[in-house]
Amino acid sequence: MPPFPEPTAPADGRAEVFLRYLDYFREGVLAKVSGMAEDEQRRSGLPSGWTPLELLKHLRFVELRWIEWGFQGRDVGQPWGDWRDERWYVAPQEGLAELAAALRAQGAHTRAVVEGSDLATRGAPGPRWDGADPASLERVLFHLVQEYARHLGQLDIVAELAGGPVGE
Known part of the structure; x- marks a missing residue:
């Protein structure tokens, strides 16, 4: 897992800061889900009904x-x-290895786009913007960071309740 992107760690710019946080949160999600028993990855302990594998797949599609x-x-x-x-939704045949690989590949694509753009x-x-003016890449990245941070916090609790990894 990459180190926590401390605010005092030198960075080449804001883009690198965003990428460090995204990498950290993405790998944090993967570590949490991987540290849970397989049956707990597919089970929900919450009234909302989502499972850890569904969350992992959701984050790939968010990116x-x-x-x-x-x-x-x-x-x-x-x-x-x-x-x-x-x-x-996660289909019964979709497993951790496949979903983790898809999330990491999506993260690599995000990194390439960010490194190649201002x-x-x-x-x-396009249709993503639902009729509004498209946002800047910086605003999109800020949204992605908050999405990952929020969901990783939710997953922290789910993993702990399931007897999985505790802490960061």
Whole structure:
């Protein structure tokens, strides 16, 4: 797992700071889910009903929706492929290894886009923006950081209740 991106650690700029936080949170999610028993990865201990594997898949699609479908304006086929019947969904044949590889690959794509773009660049017009003006890459990255931080905090509690890893 990458080290926590301390505010005092030198960085080449804001883009590198965003990438460090995203890498840290992404790997934190993967470590939490990987540290849980397989049956706990597919079980929900919450009234909302989401499972750790569903959360992992959701985060992959969050990056896909905001970076590829939104910022880049690409046709991604099924941007809501993490949803079925009004909730997050993981098929029975989808497992941790496959979902983790997809999340890491999405993270690598995000890194390449960020490293090749200026933070002030506006996203391509398209359906992701639901009629609004496209946001800048910096705003998209800020949203992704808060999404990961919030969900990792939720996963911390779920993992602890399931007897999985505790702490950061």
